[in-house]
Amino acid sequence: MALTWEELGWERLSPSVGRRRLPIWDSTVGLVAGDRAALLVDAGSTLREGAELRAQAQRLLGDGRRVTHLALTHPHFDHVLGAAAFAGVEVYGAVGLDTVFETGRDDLLADAVRHGADRPGVTEAVDLLVHPHHLVCAEWTLDLGGVQVLLANVGPGHTGHDLAVLVQGGSDSGSGSGSDSRSGADSRPGSPEIVFCGDLVEESGPPQAGRDAVPTRWPHALDRLLELGGEDAVYVPGHGSVVDAAFVRAQRDELAVRFGVS
Numbered sequence: 046m047a048l049t050w051e052e053l054g055w056e057r058l059s060p061s062v063g064r065r066r067l068p069i070w071d072s073t074v075g076l077v078a079g080d081r082a083a084l085l086v087d088a089g090s091t092l093r094e095g096a097e098l099r100a101q102a103q104r105l106l107g108d109g110r111r112v113t114h115l116a117l118t119h120p121h122f123d124h125v126l127g128a129a130a131f132a133g134v135e136v137y138g139a140v141g142l143d144t145v146f147e148t149g150r151d152d153l154l155a156d157a158v159r160h161g162a163d164r165p166g167v168t169e170a171v172d173l174l175v176h177p178h179h180l181v182c183a184e185w186t187l188d189l190g191g192v193q194v195l196l197a198n199v200g201p202g203h204t205g206h207d208l209a210v211l212v213q214g215g216s217d218s219g220s221g222s223g224s225d226s227r228s229g230a231d232s233r234p235g236s237p238e239i240v241f242c243g244d245l246v247e248e249s250g251p252p253q254a255g256r257d258a259v260p261t262r263w264p265h266a267l268d269r270l271l272e273l274g275g276e277d278a279v280y281v282p283g284h285g286s287v288v289d290a291a292f293v294r295a296q297r298d299e300l301a302v303r304f305g306v307s
């Protein structure tokens with residue numbers, strides 16, 4: 046019998062969309078379930094976590110369905126190192142992500158170890174790192190079957206390769222009258238727009254700006270996020286609780302002051 050999103054530790058954001066805050070580093074993953082395909086947003090911080098997420102997604106999707114698409118919001122270890130657990134999945138990232146994965150493996154490994162990840166596990170995950178199949182320069186639309194998703198390269202900001210994921214509102218599949226518990230089959234008109242922000246937005250603490258951040262462009266990236274989602278969207282930060290447009294705007298203004306840009 047299918048378990049509910051909540052029973053597996055997921056927070057349901059609409060009939061077709063949920064997210065989970067992962068342990069230790071509190072990075073967020075999202076799952077968008079269409080009729081024909083399913084998108085995972087970020088992949089967790091270890092191979093083991095990625096495998097667990099894959100298994101959980103299969104249980105949530107039901108009917109033998111699997112994750113078919115994976116969008117990586119940015120190349121930090123706590124968001125990408127589980128990706129190798131998703132063999133056969135179409136992987137999307139902002140343009141340039143492939144180069145980071147090619148030439149920045151030592152940095153990825155060092156960063157993970159510095160944050161307390163175990164070196165053998167990280168080494169294996171970095172060795173198996175999946176290269177993105179599709180590089181997003183501007184925007185890319187995915188039709189998952191009844192659910193439209195827009196992948197948008199809104200950066201740079203938190204990194205040089207920030208990808209946001211907008212799940213269009215009110216276009217979920219199904220009549221809303223059935224009792225089928227399968228994800229996406231009980232959708233209701235009026236589902237909110239949902240924006241997965243990656244680490245461009247953080248709720249549980251101030252946004253982390255490392256050596257790979259592009260601070261002068263970060264506020265503009267948040268302007269783009271707000272343009273995408275609008276006032277009524279649900280904004281899902283890379284770390285922390287779900288927020289609204291007012292929070293994103295306030296964080297944009299704080300970053301502008303912090304980095305001395307308008």
Ligand SMILES: [Zn+2]
Nearest residue numbers: 119121203244
């Ligand atoms: Zn990050």
